[in-house]
Amino acid sequence: MCAQPVPNTTEIRWQKVLYERQPFPDNYVDQRFLEELRKNIHARKYQYWAVVFESSVVIQQLCSVCVFGVIWWYMDEGLLAPHWLLGTGLALSLTGYVLFDLLDGGEGRRKSGRTRWADLKSALVFITFTYGFSPVLKTLTESVSTDTIYAMSVFMLLGHLIFFDYGANAAIVSSTLSLNMAIFASVCLASRLPRTLHAFIMVTFAIQIFALWPMLQKKLKACTPRCYVGVTLLFAFSALGGLLSISAVGATLFALLLVSISCLCPFYLIRLQLFKENIHGPWDEAEIKEDLSRFLS
Amino acid sequence: MAYRGGGGRRHGPSAAFHPVSPGRLFTCRTPTHNICMVSDFFYPNMGGVESHIYQLSQCLIERGHKVIIVTHAYGNRKGIRYLTKGLKVYYLPLKVMYNQSTATTLFHSLPLLRYIFVRERVTIIHSHSSFSAMAHDALFHAKTMGLRTVFTDHSLFGFADVSSVLTNKLLTVSLCDTNHIICVSYTSKENTVLRAALNPEIVSVIPNAVDPTDFTPDPFRRHDSITIVIVSRLVYRKGTDLLSGIIPELCQKYQDLNFIIGGEGPKRIILEEVRERYQLHDSSKIRVRLLGALEHKDVRNVLVQGHIFLNTSLTEAFCMAIVEAASCGLQVVSTRVGGIPEVLPENLIILCEPSVKSLCEGLEKAISQLKSGVLPAPEKIHNIVKTFYTWRNVAERTEKVYNRVAGETVLPMDKRLERLMSHCGPVTGCIFALLAVFNFLFLTFLRWMTPDSLIDVAIDATGPKGAWINQYPYSRKRGRNKTR
Numbered sequence: 001m002c003a004q005p006v007p008n009t010t011e012i013r014w015q016k017v018l019y020e021r022q023p024f025p026d027n028y029v030d031q032r033f034l035e036e037l038r039k040n041i042h043a044r045k046y047q048y049w050a051v052v053f054e055s056s057v058v059i060q061q062l063c064s065v066c067v068f069g070v071i072w073w074y075m076d077e078g079l080l081a082p083h084w085l086l087g088t089g090l091a092l093s094l095t096g097y098v099l100f101d102l103l104d105g106g107e108g109r110r111k112s113g114r115t116r117w118a119d120l121k122s123a124l125v126f127i128t129f130t131y132g133f134s135p136v137l138k139t140l141t142e143s144v145s146t147d148t149i150y151a152m153s154v155f156m157l158l159g160h161l162i163f164f165d166y167g168a169n170a171a172i173v174s175s176t177l178s179l180n181m182a183i184f185a186s187v188c189l190a191s192r193l194p195r196t197l198h199a200f201i202m203v204t205f206a207i208q209i210f211a212l213w214p215m216l217q218k219k220l221k222a223c224t225p226r227c228y229v230g231v232t233l234l235f236a237f238s239a240l241g242g243l244l245s246i247s248a249v250g251a252t253l254f255a256l257l258l259v260s261i262s263c264l265c266p267f268y269l270i271r272l273q274l275f276k277e278n279i280h281g282p283w284d285e286a287e288i289k290e291d292l293s294r295f296l297s
Numbered sequence: 298m299a300y301r302g303g304g305g306r307r308h309g310p311s312a313a314f315h316p317v318s319p320g321r322l323f324t325c326r327t328p329t330h331n332i333c334m335v336s337d338f339f340y341p342n343m344g345g346v347e348s349h350i351y352q353l354s355q356c357l358i359e360r361g362h363k364v365i366i367v368t369h370a371y372g373n374r375k376g377i378r379y380l381t382k383g384l385k386v387y388y389l390p391l392k393v394m395y396n397q398s399t400a401t402t403l404f405h406s407l408p409l410l411r412y413i414f415v416r417e418r419v420t421i422i423h424s425h426s427s428f429s430a431m432a433h434d435a436l437f438h439a440k441t442m443g444l445r446t447v448f449t450d451h452s453l454f455g456f457a458d459v460s461s462v463l464t465n466k467l468l469t470v471s472l473c474d475t476n477h478i479i480c481v482s483y484t485s486k487e488n489t490v491l492r493a494a495l496n497p498e499i500v501s502v503i504p505n506a507v508d509p510t511d512f513t514p515d516p517f518r519r520h521d522s523i524t525i526v527i528v529s530r531l532v533y534r535k536g537t538d539l540l541s542g543i544i545p546e547l548c549q550k551y552q553d554l555n556f557i558i559g560g561e562g563p564k565r566i567i568l569e570e571v572r573e574r575y576q577l578h579d580s581s582k583i584r585v586r587l588l589g590a591l592e593h594k595d596v597r598n599v600l601v602q603g604h605i606f607l608n609t610s611l612t613e614a615f616c617m618a619i620v621e622a623a624s625c626g627l628q629v630v631s632t633r634v635g636g637i638p639e640v641l642p643e644n645l646i647i648l649c650e651p652s653v654k655s656l657c658e659g660l661e662k663a664i665s666q667l668k669s670g671v672l673p674a675p676e677k678i679h680n681i682v683k684t685f686y687t688w689r690n691v692a693e694r695t696e697k698v699y700n701r702v703a704g705e706t707v708l709p710m711d712k713r714l715e716r717l718m719s720h721c722g723p724v725t726g727c728i729f730a731l732l733a734v735f736n737f738l739f740l741t742f743l744r745w746m747t748p749d750s751l752i753d754v755a756i757d758a759t760g761p762k763g764a765w766i767n768q769y770p771y772s773r774k775r776g777r778n779k780t781r
Contacts, residue, residue, distance in 0.1 A: 016483050018504040018615070018639045026501035026694055028478075034487050068379040164634060189342040283453040285489040285534065286634045286651035293544050296570055 038280040046273060051266035053225070056232045057166045059262055060217055063155050063239040066254060070242035071205060072189050075198055080253065082201045089205055095120040096216045103223045123159050134200035149188045156185035160210070182210040302718045318570075329761050331363045331418050332698050335435035337398045338424035339368040339386065343593060345617055346426045346451050352382070356692030358382050361698075363760025365417050367410070369399050369431060383758035383765025387413055391431065401430035403732055407438050408743055414442060415752045421699055423447045427454070427464070440713060441736045443700045448472060449479040450489045453614045453635050465492040466721070469727045473720040474713050476702045479503050479663055479695065480617040482636030488614075494720070495526040503694045504640075507620045509683035514626030514675035522553040523664055526627065527605030528596055528618055529610070533560030536609030536632065541567045542653035543607075545575045547660060548584055554664070555583075559599045561590035600625040605627055605663045611651055613637055619646065623682045626675020628667065630659045641685075645678060711736060 014030040024030075070265060074080035090272040097119075101109055141149055165177040186206030190199040220228040236258060303539050305545040327435045334354055336663040338346040354373040359382070370388040378386045394400040414422070422439040424432035427450050439446050448471075454747055467625050472493040478500045480486040480587035490497050525547075540558075547554055549733060556577075558568065568587060572578050591599060600606065605623030608631040615636050619629045623645050633636050633648040640646075696762075708716060714733060718726040 014640055017504070017642070018482060018636075019642055026503055026697065029497040034491070036489070039492070116347055191540065279456045279491060281487060281491075281611070282484050283455075283614075283635055284455055285453075286536075286632065287610070288536075288538055290652055290654070292538050293335070293655070295542050295545050296567065296574065 013170065032280075036281050040276055040278045041280050043273070043276050043278060044228075046266075046270050048266055048270060051269060052262055053229070053263045054121075054167070055266060056229065057217075057221075059258055060232055061164055061214070061238055062254075062261070063162060063235050064213060064240040065161065066243055068157075069184070069207065071245060072193075072202060072241070073246055075193055075202060078194065080194075082197050086201050089201070089208055093208055093212065094211060100216055100219060103219050108219070114203070124146055130203050131200050132194045132207060136201070137187060137191055137199045137203065138196045139191075141188060146192060149192055153185040153188045154182040160185065162213075182206060185211075198224055210265070210284070299764060325372075327696060327700060328359075328703065329362050330703060331420045331760065332357060332365075332423055332699065333414065333417065333419040333435075334364065334425065335368070335419070335432050336366075336475055337393075337429035337431045339366060339373050340427055341374060342397055345505065345615075347627075348593070349449075349451070350425055351384075352506065353692055353695060354384050354509070354690040355371075355382060356688045357696065358384060358759045358763075359689075360692055361603050361761060362390065362695060362696070363757050365416075365419070365759075367413060367431075367435065369393060379758060379765075381688075383763060385758050386422065391455070394430070396679075398429055398555045401434050403437055403736065404739060405433060406434045407433065407441075409738055410435055410438050411442065411740065412489050412752060414439070414444060415749050416426050416755045418754065421442065421445045421447060423449065425449045425469055426451050426547060428452065432465070436471055437474055437733075437736065438740075443735065443742050445705065445707055445711075446475045447477045447479065447702055448475050449481070450485060451481055451614060453485060453488050453605055453612050454492060456492070466725055468493045468705075469510075470717070470721050470725060474716050475529065475704050476707070477501065477698050479698060481587045482637065482639050484636040485614040490636075501694070501698055503691055503698075505615050505617050505620075506541060506685055506686035506691045507617060507624055509624050509678060509679070510690065512597050512600070512624035514624075514679050516583065516626070516675050518598075519604060520555060520603045522555055523551070523605070523667060524555045524603040525607050525660065526557045526559070526600055527598060527607050527609070527623070528591065528622075529608065530560050531558075531564040531568065532742045533564065534549045534611050535560075535562075536565035536611050537562065537568065538569065539609045539632075539651065541571045542576070542605075543609075543656055544568070544571055544585060545658070546657050547654060548575060548577055553666065556585045557588065557599060557603060558586065559588045559591040559596070562684040565589075582605045596621065597625060600627060603627055605630060605660065605729055606668055607656070607660065608632065608637075609651070609656065610634060610637070614735050616640055620682065620686060624679055626678045628663045628672055630663050641682075645682070654725055745760065 014022060014028065014032070015034065016030075038171055071080065071085065075085070075189065160164055160178050160182040163172065163174045163181070165173050165178065183203075183206060186203055190202035190206075191288040193199050193202060217228070217231075220231060240251055240255055240258075305745040332351050332354075335345060336350055338344060339350060340347055350366060354366060364384060366384065366386045366388065367781065368388060369391045375390055378388065380386060386622045389406070389408075391399045399406075413419070422435055422444050424436050425448075426432055426649045432448070435755065436446050436448060443444070452463065455464065461496040465666055468489075472489075472495060476499070478489060478493075478495065480502050481504055483502055486497070486500050486502050488529045489495065490500055507545050512633070512689045528535075541662050544556055548556075549588045561615060565587065568585070572587070577583075588599065601620055606619065608616060608619050608622075608629065610616060610632055611634060613635040616631065619631055619637065619640060623629050623641055630643060630645045631646055631648060632651040634651060637646075638648060647663055649655040663672075711731075714730045716734060721728065721729060757763050
């Protein structure tokens, strides 16, 4: 490693100290140079199928947006009766509500201390208010051009996908913002539907698919992973089917997107891990690992 | 002003040096250089880099070199100033951007710097600190002008976040064709070699130094009860948060323990909170004293009041504070980070992990040693430490670097472009190669506007033909920071 002439006495070994005058030139490079260098000590090893499994959260959310779009299109075209959607939605919500408690044996409910009466109350309040305000919703955006509404909805739904809490610990994640954007998009779209009842049911459906469904998904994923995979597949196929009935090109593109996210992206993540080179050594700034706030509370 | 103009009354070449004052040891065996130190950080700003530049320049002048310093204007302090022994300082009117560092465009400073380099007939440019934009600018221009370049890195930097990735790339560009690099500790050398992808052979390790006569022990001024002294800026990187945990922990355990904290910073508030909450500053007995910002000359007077010196830094290339404290005869307790383990031998320092628990254990060990009286006397510690780091030694070793650099060739333009493109990556390399070409064209334009031959040559204040007469040969040692 070094081409420096080492002094003749072999006993004198170079020491990594500054306070002693050593018989070596100042630019001497010892064998021990960089011996404390560590690489990738915090790097994680990924398993392909584990990453694929984790990517299903993204798939689910994409499918939710797709299903929402498809349903809205059917309502707008008048092919889907609002009563029918209301009935199915209610039935699915009730099933989900029961499942939500069954999955962990009521563990989560006991921890949060929330009663069924409270759930019923908030559901009633929400439904009453949405129903009461749906005429307002209907006429809210009359003065705005339809193109603007579509563009706004697209941006809001994209924002919903970007800020959604997929489980990553990043600064950009904000589930409140994400939910608000989705509801805003649904209000925009609902205002373009033919009748007041349509608007009411569309907003209710948006709450079900963007607020309640991810909560159930999270629990499903934690308690019964196999079941969750099945549900994801089923959901993805139904979303694709729905899209296919509207546009074949759209369905193909959506299918490609889903496949690339669930199969191709994990593959590249693992391949690119090989190029990871994180350098650590004694020069790193030390981290304070303790909780020091206890001294001031 | 003890300045005498040129004319015929100069010293002849044989009597090249100042009248020799007692204790001055230099010989004529080495060639002398015209050195220009460049950094954004210089007096009146205070800190490690500033005093390094000042002390090193003084010792190099003493060894017969011509030294000038170039920095940016500090408020009212602009133009040319002369410091002790005729050290000439240019305070240039460049805009300060952030943290006392100037903005860089790689071009705007060329006319001024070229003028100075030509005027002063500089042969070696020595830039300091990787945080200083001016230092990097000067390196860039010096290479365009074909001057030899040396760079001293005073700090450590990580590799993890985006800002360090970018600064490290810039450092790679700046250092890839620099003749020689100096680091202040072996850890710092490893860091710099990795950051700038350098050949380790062109990186020398020359530690900082402390003037041992400024830091002498005074056992009579020590407090009766055991006192722990902390002197540092109160910022996150100096571990002030750790201090806020150590103080209550130890004050509750030892009733006769006091803390003296010198320094100012944004984290002062948490120390005040701790003091308030644990009632450590009753009017009858102040157990934690916060002194606020200290001037460099007052540091010694604070240090000698204590028995133990505590350093809680989270990162440090070379910790001057612990050497100063040890020189004052204190037992040092410090975190084991960066270059600190290289600085003092094991019997003079207790190294701890950067956590409250480990530092408390280290301090308790020091307290028990102090109580049982096994610690050596302050005078004895001082006598050991004063041999470790001296500025004369630093200057001697830096001079070796200059001699080596003077023998090297500066890369001609085509080789320099090749080096930039091969060494700094395809994108960055090409961008900076293009900038180097522009810089060269700009220099050619400036040379056409004002040819070198038309630029006045300055009268040397220092160096072989130095015209500065030292009126007060050694009596003004104490006032070395004074400027006019």
